[in-house]
Amino acid sequence: MQLLNIGKFILLRTLKFAILLFAVVLFSFILVSFSPVDPIQSYLGAEMMVVSEEQKERLAEYFGVDESKTQQFLNWLNMFLHGDLGTSLLYRQEVIAVIQERFLASFVLMAISWIISGIFGYALGVIAGMNKGTMIDKAIKSFCFILASTPAFWIGILLLIVFSLWLGWFPIGLSLPIGMLAEEVTVWDWLKHIILPALTLSIIGVSNITLHTRQKVMDVLESEFIRFARSKGEEGFRLFARHGLRNTLFPAISVHFASFGELFGGAILAEQVFSYPGLGQAIVQAGMNSDVPLLLGIVVFSTLFVFIGNLLADLLYYLIDVRMKNGETI
Amino acid sequence: MKNQYLSIDFDSTNYKRRILWKIIGLVCLFLLVALSGFWIGEEQIEANMGEKHLSPSLDHPFGTDWLGRDMFFRTLLGLHLSWKVGLFAAVISTVIALTLSLLSSINKFFDSLVTMLIDLFLSIPHLVALILIAFVLGGGVKGIVIGIAFTHWPSLTRVLRAEILQIKSSEYVHISKKLGKSRMWIIRHHYLPQLAPQLFVGFILLFPHAILHESAITFLGFGLSPEQPAIGIILSEAMKYLTMGMWWLVVFPGLSLFGMVVIFDALGNNLRKLLNPN
Numbered sequence: 073m074q075l076l077n078i079g080k081f082i083l084l085r086t087l088k089f090a091i092l093l094f095a096v097v098l099f100s101f102i103l104v105s106f107s108p109v110d111p112i113q114s115y116l117g118a119e120m121m122v123v124s125e126e127q128k129e130r131l132a133e134y135f136g137v138d139e140s141k142t143q144q145f146l147n148w149l150n151m152f153l154h155g156d157l158g159t160s161l162l163y164r165q166e167v168i169a170v171i172q173e174r175f176l177a178s179f180v181l182m183a184i185s186w187i188i189s190g191i192f193g194y195a196l197g198v199i200a201g202m203n204k205g206t207m208i209d210k211a212i213k214s215f216c217f218i219l220a221s222t223p224a225f226w227i228g229i230l231l232l233i234v235f236s237l238w239l240g241w242f243p244i245g246l247s248l249p250i251g252m253l254a255e256e257v258t259v260w261d262w263l264k265h266i267i268l269p270a271l272t273l274s275i276i277g278v279s280n281i282t283l284h285t286r287q288k289v290m291d292v293l294e295s296e297f298i299r300f301a302r303s304k305g306e307e308g309f310r311l312f313a314r315h316g317l318r319n320t321l322f323p324a325i326s327v328h329f330a331s332f333g334e335l336f337g338g339a340i341l342a343e344q345v346f347s348y349p350g351l352g353q354a355i356v357q358a359g360m361n362s363d364v365p366l367l368l369g370i371v372v373f374s375t376l377f378v379f380i381g382n383l384l385a386d387l388l389y390y391l392i393d394v395r396m397k398n399g400e401t402i
Numbered sequence: 403m404k405n406q407y408l409s410i411d412f413d414s415t416n417y418k419r420r421i422l423w424k425i426i427g428l429v430c431l432f433l434l435v436a437l438s439g440f441w442i443g444e445e446q447i448e449a450n451m452g453e454k455h456l457s458p459s460l461d462h463p464f465g466t467d468w469l470g471r472d473m474f475f476r477t478l479l480g481l482h483l484s485w486k487v488g489l490f491a492a493v494i495s496t497v498i499a500l501t502l503s504l505l506s507s508i509n510k511f512f513d514s515l516v517t518m519l520i521d522l523f524l525s526i527p528h529l530v531a532l533i534l535i536a537f538v539l540g541g542g543v544k545g546i547v548i549g550i551a552f553t554h555w556p557s558l559t560r561v562l563r564a565e566i567l568q569i570k571s572s573e574y575v576h577i578s579k580k581l582g583k584s585r586m587w588i589i590r591h592h593y594l595p596q597l598a599p600q601l602f603v604g605f606i607l608l609f610p611h612a613i614l615h616e617s618a619i620t621f622l623g624f625g626l627s628p629e630q631p632a633i634g635i636i637l638s639e640a641m642k643y644l645t646m647g648m649w650w651l652v653v654f655p656g657l658s659l660f661g662m663v664v665i666f667d668a669l670g671n672n673l674r675k676l677l678n679p680n
Contacts, residue, residue, distance in 0.1 A: 095522050103538045221610060221663040223617050223633075226656040229641060233649055337529035337618075344622055345641070355530065356622050359537045367537065374530045382525075 081390055082383070089379050096375050097152065100368055101145050157372070158365035162357060167369040170354060175373070178350030182339050184270045189277030190328045196278065197285025197324070202312060204290055213286070216279040224338050228272040228345035235268060242268050269342040276338045277331065284327045288320045326388040332381025336374050421676050428669045432485075435662065439482025442475050458650050465650035468643055473636075477655045480633040481662050485609070487547055487616045488666075492608040494551035496558065500601060503562035504589060507570060516563065520556045528553055532615060536624040543626065546619055550612050558604040562597060569596050599677040607670035610663045617659055633659045 151158065157167035200212040236242045242264055292298060293316065301315050340352030347353070351370060358366040449469035456466040464473035506516035523531070532549045539545035569575060575592050583591075620626050620634025628635060633655050640651035 092518075092521060092525055095518070096526060099522065100534060103534060106538060217667075218660075221614075221667055222660050223614055223621075223637075223656060225618060225621050226637060226652070226659070229637065229644075229652050229656070233644060233652060237644060237647070333524070333527040336527040340529050340533075340622070341618055355533060359533045360623060362537075367534065371526065371530055371534055374527050375525050378525055378527060 078387070078390070081387070085383055085386065089383075092379070093372070093375060097149070097368075097372060098145070100371050101148065104364055104368065105141050105144070152372075157369040160358070160363055160366040160369075162361050162363040162366060167365050170366060171351065171369055171373055174349065174351040174354045177348065178339055178343070178352060181266060181269055181273065181342070181348065181350060182335050184266070185273035185277060185338075186328070186335060188270070188274040190281060190325070192274070193278040193281030193328075194285050194321070194324050197282040198289055198312065198320070200282065200286040201289025201293065202309070204293075209286075212282065216282050219275065219279040224272070224276045225341040225345050227275055228269070228342055231268050231272055232345065265346075265348070269346040269348045272342045272345070273335070273338050276342075277335065280331055280334070281324060281328050285320060285324045288323055289316060292316045292319050322388060322392050326385045326392075329381045329385035329388065333378045335381075336377055418676060421672050425669060425672050425676065428665055428672070432665050432669070435478065435481055435665075436485050438478050442479055442482075455646070455648060457648075458654070464654040465648070467639075467648070467651055473651065473654060476631045476636060477633070477658050479631040480636055480655060481658055483543075483630070483632050484613045484616055484659065484662060487543065487550065488609045488612040490547045491550035491554060491612040491616075492605050494547070495555040495608050495612075496601060496605045498551070498555040499558040499562055499604070500597070502555070502559050503566055504593070506563050507566045507593070508585070513563075516559070520559055523553065523556045528615065529618060532619050533622070533624060536619055541624055541626070545624070546616055546626070549619065550615055553615075554608055554611055558608065561600060561604060565597060565600055566593060569593060603670055603674045603677065606666060606673055609666035609670070613659070613663055613666070 148158075155168070157171075159165065160167050160170050163170050196212050196215075200209045203209045289312075293312075298311070298315055301311055306314065336352075339350060340355060342348065343350045343352035344356055351373070355367065355370040355374075357363070358370065449471055453462070453466050453470040455468060456462055456470075458465045462472050462474060464477055466472055467476075502516050502519065506513040526534075531553045535549035535552060536545040539548060569592060575588060578588050578592065617632070617634040617637070620632040621638045622634075623638065626632050626635055628639070636655045637652060640648065640655070643651060
């Protein structure tokens, strides 16, 4: 019965997402169609001078440049529904293939950072909440507010200065050493290039989860059942571990899932600072070089990414909610 | 008994007075930074090859760059641009938020339309939407302002929409409706006065986000031309000279931007405490 409900829940959300995705696609398409970029020129690039007028006309016909905007949109939508996002002008490769390759790199980066910032953020939040009003709490709170007001990419550059330039522990850019075959690259080489961007992204993500957890912990500690446990003589972290952990952990994970949008934005900046060849770097290059198919592809993909995060967050909340209603302990 | 009440009263005015002083101090600090931008002329940030790569000194508090330009004045001009972009974006965002939240109060259809629009904008990562809009508008200050303005209204709209829902269900609005007052009359006399504090605090608290996103998008290279001193451009240029050990090109402009964000954040939060909209 419960499984059926969850299935219905996911189905409803997916349906809503399909509508949303359509809106995003339509919205982006309208935006892009107003842009001053000439598709023929951006396709040919420097060869614009060499190619004859006749060939340009044939290209225009092939691309459907002269068709009505509605027809163009329908064509694009039709391709999109068949899983074809077009060809990237910059990489001369299928957009899907570019995204796949780039996302793998970004995914590793984001996953590591997401987990690290989740663990540290939750731990800091618990420490602050349990020591409400003390110096520790104030220090953690200030730390979070400072982080929230700091430009994310600036943190990255500072880390680069300290660890790569002054200490010389890490290389200055690129996810893999230049001039090396992929098979020759050791795990250590790869680690050296991912540590700093991952650290930057982790630091950015900590503040949100810490402040949320701190509030939750403070709320839980004021509840009836904690007072009851206290009256039985339980205290400190033991008390929290036995009674507060489960009540604060799931909401924290849920909130952390809902932050995929910021995670993606942070990854764009971190990848740019450390020249890490992920999806974030690709969207910047696509934007700078008027690679419209790739740009649109990544916009759609990032929407999907955020949706999955939100779906997982809601699903988790839904599960907690159902269990609470059924009177089970979480 | 009376004394006790008096002391409580005294405490609360004292508390409010303290916050008021804080706000005045923050505004002065902001004006100092913001207005200084008007007095900085071209000659102060001109290239001066005789004074390249200077580390911070009394003559050049923030040092000079590879063209001998004074970084202190360049940073101040960057901050000047930041708050101006922030101002335009915050004004437009607030107007959009107010319009949409009022629209959502009309009926269920408009309400779900506005909710859908909020969902739509929240479903694309902020920075991705910014890149898309900046790209479409072909960059420039215009592209950045419009991009930031059109991505920062959803959260404020949510707050205002919830507030209106609450006011809408109150007794006196029902009475006004029964008395046959028009929708505009109710908006002017019931909604707007109640929304004003929220609106103002929301407006100020848009600045920190707007400024941070402005620096991020200029850092990525969208929008402004390299000659324009924006903090994001200064920092992205500085990255090329990192290996030469010119750390001051990164540290001071970044710290200044951080200071600007903190000023607006503190201003918004103190205003909230003073006006106490909740």
